[in-house]
Amino acid sequence: MKRSKVIEVLTDGSVGSKVVVKGWVRAFRSNRFIQLNDGSTIKNIQAVVDFENFDEALLKRITTGSAIAVTGELVESQGAGQAVEIQVEGIEILGDANPDEVQRTVMQPKRHSLEFLREQAHLRFRTNTFGAVFRIRHAVAYAIHKFFNDRGFYYLHTPIVTGSDAEGAGEMFRVTTLDPINPPLNEDGSVNYKEDFFGKPVNLTVSGQLEAELGALALGQVYTFGPTFRAENSNTSRHLAEFWMIEPEVAFNDLKDNMDLTESFLKYIVDYVLENCKDDLAFLNEREANEQKTKPQNERNEMSLIERLEFVSKNDFKRLTYTEAIDLLLQSKPYKKGQFKFDVKWGIDLQSEHERYLVEKEFNCPVILTDYPAEIKAFYMRQNDDGKTVAAMDVLFPGIGEIVGGSQREERFDVLKEKCKAFDIHEEEIWWYLETRKFGTVPHAGFGLGFERMIMFVTGMTNIRDVIPFPRTPQNAEF
Numbered sequence: 001m002k003r004s005k006v007i008e009v010l011t012d013g014s015v016g017s018k019v020v021v022k023g024w025v026r027a028f029r030s031n032r033f034i035q036l037n038d039g040s041t042i043k044n045i046q047a048v049v050d051f052e053n054f055d056e057a058l059l060k061r062i063t064t065g066s067a068i069a070v071t072g073e074l075v076e077s078q079g080a081g082q083a084v085e086i087q088v089e090g091i092e093i094l095g096d097a098n099p100d101e102v103q104r105t106v107m108q109p110k111r112h113s114l115e116f117l118r119e120q121a122h123l124r125f126r127t128n129t130f131g132a133v134f135r136i137r138h139a140v141a142y143a144i145h146k147f148f149n150d151r152g153f154y155y156l157h158t159p160i161v162t163g164s165d166a167e168g169a170g171e172m173f174r175v176t177t178l179d180p181i182n183p184p185l186n187e188d189g190s191v192n193y194k195e196d197f198f199g200k201p202v203n204l205t206v207s208g209q210l211e212a213e214l215g216a217l218a219l220g221q222v223y224t225f226g227p228t229f230r231a232e233n234s235n236t237s238r239h240l241a242e243f244w245m246i247e248p249e250v251a252f253n254d255l256k257d258n259m260d261l262t263e264s265f266l267k268y269i270v271d272y273v274l275e276n277c278k279d280d281l282a283f284l285n286e287r288e289a290n291e292q293k294t295k296p297q298n299e300r301n302e303m304s305l306i307e308r309l310e311f312v313s314k315n316d317f318k319r320l321t322y323t324e325a326i327d328l329l330l331q332s333k334p335y336k337k338g339q340f341k342f343d344v345k346w347g348i349d350l351q352s353e354h355e356r357y358l359v360e361k362e363f364n365c366p367v368i369l370t371d372y373p374a375e376i377k378a379f380y381m382r383q384n385d386d387g388k389t390v391a392a393m394d395v396l397f398p399g400i401g402e403i404v405g406g407s408q409r410e411e412r413f414d415v416l417k418e419k420c421k422a423f424d425i426h427e428e429e430i431w432w433y434l435e436t437r438k439f440g441t442v443p444h445a446g447f448g449l450g451f452e453r454m455i456m457f458v459t460g461m462t463n464i465r466d467v468i469p470f471p472r473t474p475q476n477a478e479f
């Protein structure tokens with residue numbers, strides 16, 4: 001008989017039919033009730049055993065963490081919590097799990113700390129929380145491809161190994177096949193990269209944007225969705241050394257179009273999760289609510305996870321310029337009371353305490369900040385007429401901070417060349433990027449969404465290490 005998945009049995013299994021279900025045992029109570037999960041849904045199927053009918057030695061092997069196949073008839077459930085259950089006729093042990101060993105793992109059914117779960121990232125998929133997070137992560141990835149495909153964008157695969165380090169988005173990881181103990185040297189003692197695999201120094205990419213622009217200036221609308229790497233030594237709850245980024249790039253778009261695209265894109269993802277991940281979301285909502293109860297009243301979230309998602313879906317993002325934001329900060333209570341750690345004045349790079357004030361206190365909704373000082377943004381952002389600011393935009397989310405960074409790109413050849421000079425970027429490094437501005441250059445714009453930060457928002461997880469299967473952070477590349 002063909003195996004049925006738990007989700008199929010629970011959603012459209014008909015009472016009286018014979019089924020085979022395979023999965024991992026979550027619990028076996030009273031030598032009678034097996035909770036079986038196969039990953040197809042957060043819900044377990046209950047399999048009911050009449051122990052008189054089975055060998056004792058066999059029943060002993062049905063333990064938390066073991067894998068089994070059960071055959072039986074689907075019957076209406078007597079207990080609360082599920083509509084149907086399986087009246088077991090046959091049991092096959094597929095994989096044993098030693099109960100003594102299970103004791104020391106995250107599979108042991110009790111509350112574990114997220115830190116402990118992280119140490120067992122190879123097993124944490126077996127828990128409800130991480131099952132929910134990674135099913136949602138998948139759904140969001142799918143929604144992103146669907147959003148762009150439905151709107152005529154092309155998925156462009158930009159390189160992961162790159163020779164350009166002009167992006168300036170962060171420290172890079174060098175990729176080399178040279179012998180680290182005895183590399184070939186130049187006469188002056190420096191490493192001779194001409195003898196390296198690519199004949200020059202190369203790194204892991206920090207962003208696919210520059211290459212995406214090349215594609216957009218022919219294909220019209222493209223997006224990338226791939227891994228990016230940053231060797232920043234920042235051990236925060238929102239930075240990874242390896243993370244995934246989505247970078248759409250659109251010819252003929254200006255900054256306003258770019259903001260509109262971003263806002264509709266982020267709302268689409270949120271709506272998709274609300275519509276398609278109901279069970280997992282309900283579980284995470286409940287999980288967060290329970291955790292909130294352990295916190296002092298004034299540290300609790302004002303809205304539940306689901307309420308926050310609905311709020312973002314239904315409300316316009318607040319749009320304002322960097323200059324307006326600085327003015328608001330200068331008027332703010334924490335500024336006047338000297339409660340900000342970092343000073344506020346026009347020209348500073350906003351610190352996360354400033355962003356959080358704007359998003360969580362001043363507006364209480366997602367915020368799009370635009371038109372930042374040129375000095376604190378990348379060379380490729382379009383110079384505004386005031387000569388001081390560029391057509392940049394950052395999207396700030398409650399509880400997350402920056403989730404998207406983007407801009408209208410500098411399309412004017414002469415201005416861009418000047419910018420390269422000012423940022424000390426050598427033309428021979430980036431000649432291919434400059435060339436697009438020589439042949440039919442047009443206004444265009446794009447942005448980068450940090451995939452994991454979006455997953456944090458839609459799952460309510462507060463540490464970025466808990467929304468990627470195997471996090472890479474400073475001093476940590478286990479698994």
Ligand code: ATP
Nearest residue numbers: 169230238239240243402403404405448449450453
């Ligand atoms: P931040 O100021 O938070 O360090 P950034 O300004 O360096 O971010 P960008 O270069 O604008 O980031 O990258 C685009 C997006 O990628 C960010 O808005 C964020 O969502 C995400 N992102 C950036 N760095 C990281 C990181 N180290 N780990 C996870 N996501 C990141």
Ligand code: MN
Nearest residue numbers: 394402404405
């Ligand atoms: Mn940014």
